[in-house]
Amino acid sequence: MARLNIGVMGAAGIAPRAMTGPSKHVKEVEVVAVASRDATKAKEFAKKHGVPRALGSYDELLRDPSVDAVYIPLPNSMHAAWSIKALRSGKHVLCEKPLASNADEARRMNAVAGETGLALVEAFHYRYHPVADQLKRIVNSGEIGEIMRAELRWKFDTSRSNIRFDYSLSGGALMDIGCYQIHLLRFLTGQEPLVTDASAERTSEQVDGAMVAHLHFPGGLDARIECSMISKELVQDLQLYGSKGELRCDSPFLPHAGGSIRILHDANKKRVKIDPTETYVYQLKAFAAAARGGTPAITGGDDAIRNMEAIDAIYRKAGLQPRGT
Incomplete structure (x- = not known):
């Protein structure tokens, strides 16, 4: 080549x-x-x-x-x-x-x-790192049973002068980091979500410094995503709750930076090894x-369209305009 x-x-x-x-x-x-x-x-x-x-x-x-x-x-x-x-x-x-x-x-x-x-x-x-496929295999294997609920958090604090808070530049927490959370859920389920609720903590009239959204997937999964660029808490994680156990993944979007996967099944715990190679x-x-x-x-154009459709729907549900409109 x-x-x-x-x-x-x-x-x-x-x-x-x-x-x-x-x-x-x-x-x-x-x-x-x-x-x-x-x-x-x-x-x-x-x-x-x-x-x-x-x-x-x-x-x-x-x-x-x-x-x-x-x-x-x-x-x-x-x-x-x-x-x-x-x-x-x-x-x-x-x-x-x-x-x-x-x-x-x-x-x-x-x-x-x-x-x-x-x-x-x-x-x-993150999607090109082996950890994404590891998560998908665990979900599909039935090891923790039918996945009923998912919770994803990505929170940090950054300067309010950052361009990510500028609506004219299509900024907002959902655009910057919430997009990852939506993308991962879509990948793990193989389905497109219905946005059932969303609320924003605004840093200006149309900009979400933080966003919480609730999504429902056709297969029955209910998910909550929380993303914030104005939080004193520093966290990035995924939790899946199944009928037979739970999965917890720290740093799912930067797995090379201290990421981990833990599976809790009854009284047993299992840690999955993560490749330290950088996602990039x-x-x-x-x-x-x-x-x-x-x-x-x-992560081509067709996939991006579907991810942006979910982002636009969350903004509308939260009473904000989709970016660039």
């Missing part, structure tokens, strides 16, 4: 962790350029992270014939426009989650990916396979 040359669109804080760092462990790819609207910032990023070329605009990156694919870690509100532009420029796209501001944007992005025949992948990196390494390998080998990505 030919090496995939990747350009980074935006010198964002997540880029070293999600792209330039992991690329050193994935022989199928090379990060060859970084672009920023601030040329000085691009040069500083390139020098610090060993990227060969620094470019002063996103358009310049898309015109570069040596770039096969782009990684887009821009603010959520910019995902759709630049992903579509990249696809129409002949570049495969790995775009940060959530893929779009809303489901309609995701549909447009997916349509262009279909027209161009290029890979459009949403960067739900697995994601980058999968992106290269999708772009070069034509292997369908498991």
Whole structure:
């Protein structure tokens, strides 16, 4: 498989962790350029992270014939426009989650990916780590019986000046971290949820600093998700309650950072071993396979549309507007 040359669109804080760092462990790819609207910032990023070329605009990156694919870690509100532009420029796209501001944007992005025949992948990196499939196998095995209830929490505190609190940039706790929780539940059940209730703690008129949502799945599972960027509590976990036992997973979305899976069955407890390899390494390998080998990505456009539909429904149920509307 030919090496995939990747350009980074935006010198964002997540880029070293999600792209330039992991690329050193994935022989199928090379990060060859970084672009920023601030040329000085691009040069500083390139020098610090060993990227060969620094470019002063996103358009310049898309015109570069040596770039096969782009990684887009821009603010959520910019995902759709630049992903579509990249696809129409002949570049495969790995775009940060959530893929779009809303489901309609995701549909447009997916349509262009279909027209161009290029890979459009949403960067739900956790899904490419073996722990996700481990959780699915445990659920399907019946080891804890029929899954009746699920609870997911992801809570932390961050500066209110963070762009994630900006509605014009499609911010909000549900967009930033709740999207993961919805995605995992959809994967584990293989079903799409009905939003039965949702309530937001607002940091501004339309922005959720925290969100609690209740979901019902056709197979009978009831789930509660809680996500917060304004909590003094630091927690990220999943609990599944079955007819024969319970499953508890710490750090399901960053399993390489202290993750664990414990199964409680009657008086017995079992701990499942977790691969310490970073999720981003697995994601980058999968992106290269999708772009070069034509292997369908498991977090492609169709999946992103369904995830965004659930996000939009939660916002409406909480009395907030879907982002980008």
